[in-house]
Amino acid sequence: EDKVVQSPLSLVVHEGDTVTLNCSYEVTNFRSLLWYKQEKKAPTFLFMLTSSGIEKKSGRLSSILDKKELFSILNITATQTGDSAVYLCAVSHNDMRFGAGTRLTVKP
C-alpha cells in the first residue's frame, strides 16, 4: 500500500534552533516529492525534489531527497517564530499522497 510517513508529528523548539523534519515514502511510479508549509489554510509550496542527492535551498530552508532509501529531509536553520506551521510532505505518483504533517512550534 502506498504511504507517506512524516516524523516527528510535532516539535517545539526555541528561536535560533535548527530543526530537521523527516519524510519517508513507499509509492509505486514515483515522480517527485514536494514540501509545503501550512500555516492556517492553504499549503504554500516550498520545494519539489525529483533527483537524489541534489540539495534545494531557499534562505534558511533546505531539502534533499534519497531515492534509494526512500526519504527526504527538510532542514530549517536559525528558526524564527514565523516558521511555526505544519510542514507537509507529498509524493507524486499516480496522484498526490500527503503525509500527516509535522507541527513545528518555535518559541521566542
Place this chain on the structure above:
Amino acid sequence: ETGVTQSPTHLIKTRGQQVTLRCSSQSGHNTVSWYQQALGQGPQFIFQYYREEENGRGNFPPRFSGLQFPNYSSELNVNALELDDSALYLCATQTGASAGQETQYFGPGTRLLVL
C-alpha cells in the same frame, strides 16, 4: 496569494444534505485537484480534472463528484453528507495534467462542518 479562490470559506450542513463547493483557478491553469483535509491530518486526494475531464480519482465514494467548466473553474459536490465529511476542502491548480511534475497552487479552502 496564489490567485486561487474558493467559496464559501465556511459552511455548516446537516447529515443527509448536499453541498457544492467552488474553486476558481489561476489564469492559465487548466488542471484542478480537490483534497479533503481532516483535522490533524494531511490532505487526501479526492480527484483531479484536466480540461473538463476527470483525470484521476482517489479512494472516495461516488457521492463525491465534480465538474470543471470551460473557464477551468471547478465544483466539488458531496451528496448525502455524513458527519465524517467534516473537514477542510482544498482545491489546487496547475498548468499541466501530471501531478508532481510542476507546482500546485492551493486555494484557501472551505471548512465544512456537518452536524
